[in-house]
Amino acid sequence: MSEGKNLVGVDIGTSSVKICQLKETRKGPRLVKLGFSPLPRQTIVDGHVLNAQAVVEALNRTFAEAKIKDRDIALSISGQAVIIRKITVPMMTAAELDEQIQWEAEQHIPFDIKDVHVDYEVLRRRPEAGQMDLLLVAAKREEVNDYTEIARQARLRPVVVDIDAFTVQNLFEFNRGLPPEQTFAIINVGASLASINIVSKGVSAFTRDIANGGNYITEQIQKQLGVPFEQAEEFKVMASVAPHQVSPQVASVIDSVCDSIAGEIQRSLDFFHATSGEPEMHRIFLTGGSSNLSQLLNAIGRRARVGVELIPPLEKIAVEGKDVNAQLLQSRAAQLCVALGLSMRKDKERRL
Numbered sequence: 001m002s003e004g005k006n007l008v009g010v011d012i013g014t015s016s017v018k019i020c021q022l023k024e025t026r027k028g029p030r031l032v033k034l035g036f037s038p039l040p041r042q043t044i045v046d047g048h049v050l051n052a053q054a055v056v057e058a059l060n061r062t063f064a065e066a067k068i069k070d071r072d073i074a075l076s077i078s079g080q081a082v083i084i085r086k087i088t089v090p091m092m093t094a095a096e097l098d099e100q101i102q103w104e105a106e107q108h109i110p111f112d113i114k115d116v117h118v119d120y121e122v123l124r125r126r127p128e129a130g131q132m133d134l135l136l137v138a139a140k141r142e143e144v145n146d147y148t149e150i151a152r153q154a155r156l157r158p159v160v161v162d163i164d165a166f167t168v169q170n171l172f173e174f175n176r177g178l179p180p181e182q183t184f185a186i187i188n189v190g191a192s193l194a195s196i197n198i199v200s201k202g203v204s205a206f207t208r209d210i211a212n213g214g215n216y217i218t219e220q221i222q223k224q225l226g227v228p229f230e231q232a233e234e235f236k237v238m239a240s241v242a243p244h245q246v247s248p249q250v251a252s253v254i255d256s257v258c259d260s261i262a263g264e265i266q267r268s269l270d271f272f273h274a275t276s277g278e279p280e281m282h283r284i285f286l287t288g289g290s291s292n293l294s295q296l297l298n299a300i301g302r303r304a305r306v307g308v309e310l311i312p313p314l315e316k317i318a319v320e321g322k323d324v325n326a327q328l329l330q331s332r333a334a335q336l337c338v339a340l341g342l343s344m345r346k347d348k349e350r351r352l
């Protein structure tokens with residue numbers, strides 16, 4: 001890992017704020033602080049913050065409850081605010097690329113280039129073809145500014161702004177490494193989004209966000225049983241923690257919605273196979289709050305016909321018991337990958 005002090009990882013998701021702080025030790029990183037606060041419904045819709053004050057309050061509360069004093073943070077954004085494209089450009093030096101990248105971005109990004117932050121990563125150099133492959137990332141300035149402004153209102157200093165999918169990939173890479181010969185998908189199913197990142201031969205080869213997640217499951221239970229959202233949410237969570245206590249009707253709604261989300265995911269995987277010429281998918285790794293539902297895991301596995309497993313977020317990160325609420329950690333583990341990935345970022349590294 002690079003030099004510097006760990007930033008506090010702050011994941012502002014649709015359903016909740018998740019905060020992690022790591023401390024680097026000689027034996028590797030240790031989780032020293034953990035915070036979680038639910039957000040009221042409609043606070044964030046489709047990635048847009050509709051109620052900034054509610055997020056500021058949740059941030060203040062979570063930092064206080066988790067007893068975190070440091071104010072330097074890493075944030076991330078996702079969904080419609082971000083466009084990621086794999087592009088091919090002629091071989092050039094880093095200096096030439098820095099100059100050229102805005103022009104390249106204009107060719108590939110369907111927004112006015114003035115409205116986006118552009119960044120890139122060189123995926124592969126292919127001198128024999130005189131070409132190189134880049135991962136081009138454009139993040140809408142307005143969204144980035146909304147999130148950083150909210151953080152500042154909560155007296156925090158955003159030092160790094162990352163992308164959800166890449167923070168999860170970084171955490172995964174730290175825990176497991178990226179097998180150089182394999183193709184696998186990392187899928188984060190949260191409340192409003194299912195984001196897919198296909199990693200092939202050690203680099204991100206395809207990313208796509210699907211505008212469906214756990215809220216969609218809850219809304220369908222709400223609609224089909226005629227119960228309030230909160231009640232539907234309780235039924236859904238019960239299906240993962242005490243499945244035998246769930247009525248057949250609830251179980252059947254969950255089954256059918258999970259199957260439809262899995263179908264959408266599969267369409268993206270098929271699209272990747274068709275366009276990349278990469279025939280195989282070796283494994284799927286699932287995370288995000290909705291991965292608590294075994295129905296979703298099974299539905300994805302049935303469609304993709306490969307093994308699906310959950311990402312254990314803390315495989316190589318020890319936990320310091322003193323300030324970390326063990327029950328919170330256990331019940332929210334699936335929701336922590338983005339915040340954990342962010343908390344691995346350092347204050348001295350390159351920013352987005």
Ligand SMILES: Nc1ncnc2c1ncn2[C@@H]1O[C@H](COP(=O)(O)OP(=O)(O)OP(=O)(O)O)[C@@H](O)[C@H]1O
Pocket residue numbers: 012013014015016189190191192193194213214215218233236237238240241288289290291292293334335
């Ligand atoms: N035990 C559980 N069983 C079923 N669903 C759960 C469970 N715990 C959390 N969820 C669902 O997970 C979702 C929240 O997950 P997560 O925290 O990863 O999303 P988010 O980051 O807030 O949202 P997004 O990433 O979409 O903006 C909610 O829809 C919630 O109902």
Ligand SMILES: [Mg+2]
Pocket residue numbers: 013014190191338
């Ligand atoms: Mg999320």
